[in-house]
Amino acid sequence: MNCRSCETELVEFFSLGQIPSLNLFLKKEEDFASEKKYNLSVGFCPKCFLVQIIDIISPEDLFRDYIYFSSVSKYFLEHCKENADYLAKKLNLDKESLVLEIASNDGSQLQCFKELGIPVLGVDPAKNIAKVANEKGIRTIDEFFSYPLAKKLKEEQNVQADLIFGANVLAHVPEIVGFVKGVKELLKPKGTAVFEFPYVQGLVENKFDIIYHEHVFYYSLIALIHLFKSVDLEIYDVKMTPMQGGSLMIFASHSGVLPIHENVKNLKAKEIESGFDKLETYQKMSESVLAIKHELVDLLKKLKREGKRVAAYSAPARGNILLLYFGIDGNYLDFIVDKSKAKQGLYTPGTHLLVYPPEKISEEKPDYLLILCWNLADEVMQMEELKNWRQNGGKFIIPIPEIKIV
Ligand SMILES: [Zn+2]
Structure with missing residues (x-):
């Protein structure tokens, strides 16, 4: 693939594997098998330095x-x-x-x-x-x-x-x-x-x-x-x-x-x-993300062994990519919530977790909440709806840029 800006050949530095379109939430279990997946990898242009996806899905889709x-x-x-x-x-x-x-x-x-x-x-x-x-x-x-x-x-x-x-x-x-x-x-x-x-x-x-x-x-x-x-x-x-x-x-x-x-x-x-x-800068990032992946999966495995319950908070595109690349699905998470009504009652792309409204947290009282919209972590942690859960010992896991439990 050539650079979309200057047409020089790209050098791949990070591959996330086969990933479905992240905005296509699934309506029912029968849709899981026909979910389309596409290669997701990133390249660097050595001439104009533009970092870009190698294969794209058509914007119409x-x-x-x-x-x-x-x-x-x-x-x-x-x-x-x-x-x-x-x-x-x-x-x-x-x-x-x-x-x-x-x-x-x-x-x-x-x-x-x-x-x-x-x-x-x-x-x-x-x-x-x-x-x-x-x-x-x-x-x-x-x-x-x-x-x-x-x-x-x-x-x-x-x-x-x-x-x-x-x-x-x-x-x-x-x-x-x-x-x-x-x-x-x-x-x-x-x-x-x-x-x-x-x-x-x-x-x-x-x-x-x-x-x-x-x-x-x-x-x-x-x-x-x-x-x-x-x-x-x-x-x-x-x-x-x-x-x-x-x-x-x-x-x-x-x-x-x-x-x-x-x-x-x-x-x-x-x-x-x-x-x-420089290409090396991006190659280094790819290695360090892999290290976070292992650390988070190990943490979730440990919590599971201890009988703890973990839910995920919010299902934005970025959250879904994290779940998919790290391989975190229903084996690690008890459920996922999102405040967008448009997503509730649908299944997350690729990981197929049924999305519940945030009220599910006060009903089910999980021990941990993995914040997938970690860029808005402060906003989430201060939410009135989570106050009770928090006071009763609920803890947050922030995955990126480094794993933190608060
Ligand atoms: Zn270029």
Whole structure:
């Protein structure tokens, strides 16, 4: 497989085996046998340093009835509000501006811009979710963002944006060169494109559970500079954010339009120093994740032997990848809960655990809760619903970036 940004041949450094699509929860036991699985492995491009999945599943298979609704997490909604306030001020957006969000989901982020009086437009391919957004009054086009769609929007609707925003989308689009070409097409001459995505540093720090098929790219700044330059866009500022256990936000303009901030130069130097341009850095991560796998499985085996009961808290994509790669299923876990109603009553992909609502914890009183959304561990540990369970001796297991029992 060749690099999707620069077409150089990739070098594989991590393989997770055969993994099903993580958003396709199963409705009934009869579906288990026909569940499709796909090879999941990650490669490194020695020329432009872009880390990426080797084999992908077609986006049409993945996103049409996507279960994730972004407004579920309180933490996420707060982050949307902060983003809108911060970007409106930094980019001087007002009622004459247009904010275009790519992969706008149910409109949670755009709603925050709208409340500031700024006109908005969303694009999201999941028809059921785009419908929710449209019903809320956030105009949303239910298609995949691409260069042809961008051209069509420009020619037919004269769409030109002051801000093109995308959280968690840049990493998901296999046709990435066409995607950024589309961004360039719709950006006003002095407009800014802002993308936020899990930073590759997380991978290097053992946060391997961001690896799944939908997540094609694991960007470093050095790899992105190369990609944007190929369509004559330029990254002029960067900012770290706490999303997804460590994300990077980049600000791009048409080349040569805006002065390049010191932040860009500094982060670039830091990345070179950390070896983000070297294959060995990623190979080391792969070994250290394997060590965590053995440690966690040993811990769960020991608890089982002692007659302890362990449940898992929440079934996000990242949680499912952890269960699958570590081989943790019903042999180790008594049950799993998730507060998303859309997942309750369904079976987790690959591991086939029936998802219960969180109330199951106070009913069943397990001894341990394995927090699969470990990036939101603080939020989970402070939850009112778990207070009683906790006071009666319940303990949390946080698996990543190192195993902790609290
Ligand atoms: Zn490349």
